[in-house]
Structures are given as C-alpha cells and as structure tokens.
Amino acid sequence: MSTLDWFVLFGTLLFIVSYGVWKTRGSHNIEGYLLGDKSMPWWTIGLSIMATQASAITFLSTPGQAYQDGMRFVQFYFGLPLAMIILSVFVVPIYYRLRVYTAYEYLENRFDLKTRTLAAFLFLVQRGLAAGITIYAPAIILSTILGWPLGYTNLIIGVLVIIYTVSGGTKAVSQTQKQQMAVMMGGMLIAFIVILNLLPEKVGFTEALSVAGSMDRMNVVSFDMEFDDRYNIWSGLLGGFFLAMSYFGTDQSQVQRYLGGKSVKESRLGLIFNGLLKVPMQFFILLIGLMVFVFYQYEKPPVFFNQAALEEVSGSSYADSLQVLNRQFDENFAEKRALLDEFAVAGEEESGRIREQLVQKMETQENIRSQVGKLVEGLDKDLEGKDTDYIFIHFVTNYLPKGLVGLLLAVIFSAAMSSTAGELNALGSTTTVDLYKRSIKKNGSDKHYLIMSKVLTFLWGCIAIGVAMVASLFENLIQAVNLLGSLFYGTILGIFLAGFFIKHIKGNAIFVAAIIGEAVVFGFYFFSEIGFLWYNLIGCGTVILAALILQMTGNQVKN
Template sequence: MNIIDWIVLFGTLLSIVIYGVYKTRGSQNIESYLLGDKSMKWWTIGLSVMATQASAITFLSTPGQAFEDGMRFIQFYFSLPLAMVVLSVTVIPLYYRLKVYTAYEYLETRFDLKTRTLAALLFLIQRGLAAGITIYAPAIILSSILGWPLTLTNLIIGLLVIIYTVSGGTRAVSQTQKQQMAVMMGGMVVALLVLIWKLPEGIGFSEAVEVAGNMGKLHLVDLSLDFEDRYTLWSGMLGSFFLFLSYFGTDQSQVQRYISGKSITESRLGLLMNGLVKIPMQFLILFIGAMVFVFFQFYQPPVFFNEAVKEKIVHTVEGEQLAELEEEFTAVFLEKRETLAQALRQEGALARELYTKAELLQEKEDAIRMEVKEVIVAADPLAEPKDTDYVFITFIMNYLPHGLIGLLLAVIFSAAMSSTAGELNALASTTTVDIYKRSIKKEASEVHYLQSSKLFTVLWGLLAIAFATYATLLDNLIEAVNILGSLFYGSILGIFLVAFYIKRVKSNAVFYAALLAEAFVVICYFTTDLAFLWLNPLGCGVVIILGLLFQELENRKKVKR
C-alpha cells in the first residue's frame, strides 16, 4: 500500500462516520433514538436491511467459498424472496399495530414476561457473539495483510462504529448504511472489471467463464438429498427458509431496520427490495470468487494464501518439507496452466479431454495444499490451516493498482462497520427495552432511558471488541456466522410461530418447549453430522411439537382437578 491507498481508505471511512454524526445529530428521545422517528423511506430500509446482513465476512469469505467450492452457496439464498413475502404479509402489520420498539415486546402480550425475557436473552447471546465475529473476521485478515496488531484493527473498526451509533442511534445506522452499500457494491464491480482486464492476453470474459464452468466452479444447483451436505437445493429452500424467517422476522438487528419505516407500505417495500436484490448481489460476489479462481489458473497462486502464517514456518524444522511441497506445487501448476491454454484452443472431444486432465491436475494441487496445511499444523499446532478467507484479499493486495487497493479495503471496513452498527443498535435496544426498562428500572424519565441506550451501545461495542480480540478463527467465516445463527434461530422462530398461529398453546408450555428445543439443537450440532441449515427447521419444529404436547398435558391436569 502507498499514500494514495491510505488516503482513499481513511478518507472513505471518516467521511461515512462524519456524515452519520452530522445527519442524525440531536436525538433527544427514546423513540427518535431507537426507531428514528419512524421516518425511513423504503429504499433506505432496503439498503439498511441488506447492509446489516452483508458484513465484511460476505466480501472476504464468500469469494473464497466460491474459489474452493464453486457457486453452489447461492442456493442458501433461494428461499429469501418467499420469506420476505411471508414476513411482509404477516409480521410487519402485527409489529405496527402493537407499536413495539422490539420484536420481543409482542411475546409478553401473547404469553408472559418470562417468555419475552427468554427470547430476548437468546437473541442477546447469539447476536452479542456474532457482533464479535463481525469485527474479528476482517480484523484478523487485515491485521495479517497490513502487519497491524490485531487489537489495533479491532479497535479501529469497533470505535468508529461506536462513535456514530451512539451519536444518532437507528437513524445514524440507516443513513450511513446507504453510503456504505454504495461503497461496497461499487468497489466489488470495479474489482470484477479489473480482474477480467488483468487476465492474460487472449483470455477474455467468455474464455474465463468457459474455464470456470469446465473446472466445476459455476454449478449453481445441487439436487442431492444428502442431509450432511451443507448446500443443496433442499437445504436452501427449506433450511434457509426457516433461518430467514427467524433472522428477518424475530432478530432485532433486522426488525429494528424496518419498523422504523414511515408506514407499513414503506417497510414492506424495503423487505421486498431485499428479497429481490440480495440474490443478484450474492451471485455477483460468488462470481467474483469464481473469476479469482480462473485468474489463479494463469497466475501462480501461493501454495498457502495466509502468507503471514506460512512465513513463520519457513525457518522451522518443517521448512524444508514446505519448500519441497512448494516446488511440487509449482510443477503441477505449470502443467495445468499449459493444459488449460491448449483446451481453450481446441473444440469438441479434444477440449473436453484436456479439461478433464486439468481437473485431475487441480485435484493434485488440492492434495498438495492439504499436505502443506498438515505441515503448518505440525510446525505450529495453534496455526489456522483454513486459508480460503485470504484468497480475495491476496488478489486485492498483489494485483490491484494503487488507489483501488484502498477502495477495496474501504469496502471491507465499511461492510464490517455497517453490520456491526446494526447489531450494536439492536443489542442496545433489546437490553434497554426488554431487560432494563421492563425488569430492572421500570420507572424513569425518557432522558434516562435515552442515556441508558447510549451506554448499552458503548458496553456492547466494547464487549464485541473484546470478544473479537480473543476469538479464534472458525473454519470459513461466513459459515461460522450462519452456524451460530442456526444454533438459536430455530428455537426463537418456534416461539414466534406458536405465538402467531397456535393460540391454544400458552406461556408455560412454549417456555419449557423452547428451553428443551435449544438444548436439543446444541446437542445435535455437537454430536451429529447434520448440516447446520437443518438445525433451523429442527429447532422450530421441536418447539412447536413440545409446545403442543406440554399444553395438552397441562390441560389434562386442569380437567382432573
């Protein structure tokens, strides 16, 4: 990086923070701070909903996901439009009619205080941990690439977010997220254009797509019924459907975005915009990952993308073995590159034969990479062997021109800030409204609750920074966030579905059903190979079934009396 990159990076980030503070200065009451005076237009809601979900993990990890596994991760989003329609018809009118600050207020009206508190606590645990991952994900990678201490990177992201979130509350989050989405999507489009431009002479867009397709990176749909496979059409249409219903319908970080709309219509349009735009957005990001894969078919990639970790191993006992594997990797790469170049010049059966050979060489490359990871772990058991999250950032740092490096880093920081801001805002709202105001200090002035909300925002922000600083990298980062959500969302959604549609189930039945369902989901995750998306319908179904069973037992006891 040079001075131009630093100017672009910090100029972009500081402009967003200053804009957010300026546009939303002067929130003087709790409704203004938590709901933005219910003044948001549908496009602001839609962009804010998308930006809250699209964390830095999306822009760092998703291209790496496509690089390694192809584009079938897109199936995860296939049920999103349907979920948005269901929520627009059922949930939004209910929240507006009850005039709630949080989703969990409704549960006390329908059940009782303990059920409301349980749902709120499940959300706080899940989202509090997720906020730490949201900061940690870009911080661990950026600190490695830029040579910054991890603590410093966490602090920069966390403190910038805290400044404008504390200053303006929900309106600050929504206003800044519009700017952040523009930076994020603009930066990704520029990255794709530069990527295609940087391909070797004679290899244009159509040739790149041909290579990606023949190397298995453009397969979008998997019809298999393997319940241990994380990404199939069925897990995407069913498992993700329940995840999206819970995330957008019961997770306060999203509910707070759309209940701040000017009207039911504005909120509905905002959610529907998210449902329509999110899939093309994810397709673009995954496609960039597939194109990065093509790029590294013609420009030699590192045998291990986390160079900082690899450099530590070079001077150890295992360094000689690592060097031998790198030589072997280079030989295989050169043969594969020549094979692909020949395939592009041929047609028909001969081309297919050459692509088959290239795929076999790719498998050999992958096997060498696995050996390298084993060597790295043998040299340093604490080293993280998963390196796909470093694929895209490696391309950015090594192949983009100066200025664009700063822009793409601004994309990553902006994504981290936008998602974290939405999470901190929701955590503070839920803590204030559902815990503090309802059960701890029931009678106080509006000014007191406003100041409490700001204090809770700071506290959750500091907790997120602390968690991010001491966290350990979890497999693929985008999967880590979705796994964490899947551990809790099913149970929370089950509570809400019972509340909405099964009126005969009362508070005690659903409360104990939710506790047992949550324990069952956690046990299933740690003791079985069930793909994490299936935990969402599983948790939801257990809450509903046990809720009906417990209520029936309670009714029978009453009859006997």
C-alpha cells in the same frame, strides 16, 4: 500500500463516520433514538437491511468460498425471497399494530414475561458473540495484510462504530449504511472489471466461465438430497427459508431496521427490496471469486494465501518440507497451465478428456495446499490451516492498481462497521427495552431511558471488542457466523411462529418447548454430522411440536 491507498482508505472511513454523526445529531427522545422517529423511506430500509447482513465476512469469505467450492453457496439464499414475502404480509402489520420497540415485546403480549425474557436472552447471547466475530473476522486478516497489531485493528473498527452508533442510534446506523453500501458494491464492481481485464487476451468472460466449468466450479444448483451437505437446493429452500424467517422476522438487528419505516407500506417495500436484490448480490460476489479462481489458473497462485503464516513456516524446521511441496506445486501448475492452452483450442471430443485431466490436476493442487496448511497448523496451533479467507484480499493487495487497493480495503472496513453498527444498535435496544425497562427500572423518564440506551450500546460495543480480542478463527468465517445463527434462530422462530399462527398455545408450554428445542439443536450440533442449515428447521419444528404436546397434555391434566 501506496500513499494514495492510505488516503482513500482513511478518507472513506472518516467521511462515513462524520456523516453519520452530523446527519443524526440531536436525538432527544427514546423513539427517535431507537426507531429513528419512524421516518425512514423504503429504499433506506432496504439498503440498511442489506448492509446489516452484508458483513465484512461476506466480502472476505464469499469470494474465497467460490474459489474453493464453486458457486453452490448461493443456494443458501434461495429461501430468502419467499421469507420476505411472508414477513411482509403477516408479521410487519403485527409489529406496527402493537407499536413495539423490539420484536420481543410482542411475546409478552402474546405469552408472558418469562417467554419474552428467554427469547431476548437467546438473541443477546447469539448476537453479542456474532458482533465480536464481525469485528474479529476482518481484523485478523486486515492486520496481517496491513502489518498492524491485531488488537489495534479490532479497536479501530470497534471504536469507529461505537462513535456514530452511540451518538445517533438507529437513524445514524441507517444513514451511514446507505453510504457504506455504495462503497461496498461500487468497490466490488470495479474489482470485477479489473479482474476481467487482467485475464489473458484471448480469455473473455464466456471463456472464463467455460474454464471454471471444466474444473467443477459452475455448480450453482445441486438437487442431491444429502442431509450432511451444507449447500444444496433443499437445504437452501427449507433451511435457508427458516433461517431467513427467523433472522429478518425475530432478530432485533433486522427488525429494528424496518420498525423505523414511515408506514407499513414502506417497511414492506424495504423487505421486498432486500428479497429481490439479496440473491443477485450474493451471486455477483461469488462470481467475483470465480473470476479470481480463473485468473489464478493462468497466473500462478501462492501455495498458501496467508503469506504471513507461510513466512513463519519458511523460517522453521518445516522449511525443507515446504520446499518439496513448493516444487510439486510449481510442476503441477505448469502441467495444468499447458492443459488449459490445449482446452482452449480442443474440439468437442478432446475437450472431455482434457477436462478430466484438469480436474485431476486441480485435486492435486488442492491436496498440496492442504499439506501446506497442515505444516502451518503443526508449527503453531493458533495459526489457521485454511486460507480461504485470505484468497480475495491477497488478489486485491497484489494485483489491483494504486487507489483501488485502498478502496477495496475501505469496502471491507465499511462492511465490518455497517454490520457491527446494526448489531450494537439492536443489542442496546433489546437490553434497554426488554430487560432494563421491563424488569429493572419500570418507571424511569424518557430521558433516563435515552441515556441508558446509549450507555448500554456503548457497553455492548466494548463487549464486542472484548470478544474479538479473544476469538479464534473457524474453518471459514462466513460459515462460522451462519452456524452461530443457526444454533439459536430455529428456537426463536418456533416461539414467534407459535405466537403468530397457533393461538391456543400458552406461555408455560412455549417456554418449556423453547428449552427443549434449544437442547435438541445442540444435541444435533455435538452428536451428528447434519448440515447446520437444517438446525433452523429442526429447532423450529421441535419447539412447535413440543409446545403442542405440552399444551394438549396440560389441558388434559387440568380437565
């Protein structure tokens, strides 16, 4: 990287951290620290919600997802707008009426202490692991690109987040997330414009979409009803709806964002703002990945985007095999490139034939890349054979002009920091309010709980860094985070929905039902091939059905 890139990168990060510490200095009570004095307007709430969800994984993995699999991942978010409306109408007023610090306080009022503790525990396990992944995921890629040791990169991200999150609490998180969202979306918009300018002179945006469509990448909506398909309109509307309901309605990292609103109206507007913009934002990020895909149809891509891993294979006993695959890759690319030139001037009759040949060439290319991935895995089991998460960052570091490389790296760091800050803030709040204050020290002073909130937030930050230090990559980082959420969110949502809408279910029934629901979800995870988005519906449905049966049979026994 150039000196200018380093200046842009560290200047942006230091400004965000300093701004967060300065803007929120002097949180003197627990309400100010955990809820930001309930002073945040709707646009701050909306941006904070989006920034907490939009981790670095979003900006690293989503473009790569589009490159490999097309646009269909956007269906994952189709259920989100409806979830925002339902939460705004039914859930937000309940939280405000009860004046809770965390979502799980409601469960004790509705059921009992053990149900509250169980839900808080499930959240802490899931979100504690996720916080480590949101640090580790960008760190392992950034360390490869920048040539830094992985441990140092984990520490840099984690420590920067801890500084302002511990210092200013919820208000610091929300204030810095506004700046981070500006950096993230501004940087991605600039990247999109640069990509279009890098395409061949006769390939405009419309022609680029045509090229992507000819290779089956414009698959925005799929109506196929296949339960083992992760992304179709049914899994998006149903599974995505239940995931969004649970994430935004019961996950403290999101609930805490809108509990700090000035009023019910402000919190509702913040959620609706997120519902209106989230799908277009994800579509745009996928579209950037699609344009990177088109760019690499004219500019020869590497046979494997993780260059550090490729260099290790080149210096190993697999070098000869790699050379053979490289030659095959080059020949296939030259043939595919010639077909693209034909496609650009072909008539309607010829274009169908050429499209079939392009798809075949693309399949051959991906097969060669897959074989290279197997060489990587064969060389070192700790190396990842999938390079999806390196596609966009490879483009950024090799084709963007000086200054913009630093800006795009700042986008990724900012996204990691914004998401992790929201998670640490929620982990500290939940541990303080739902476990420490409720079951360990019930009669402490306001100052005592303020200090403990900061201490516990700091400890969760250290735990997240520790998880990042020992983590290993999944097939795709954005899928890993969503899978982790889907394993727990359905059960938690089932508890809350029973509390909100089924008044005759009591504490003992819902507690046992939650344990059954979690067991069923893990059973599907280990023993079936069903797409993970369905876990949210399965977990939620199992909890509610089991609770109804247990409550009914329990009443009959008593009678």
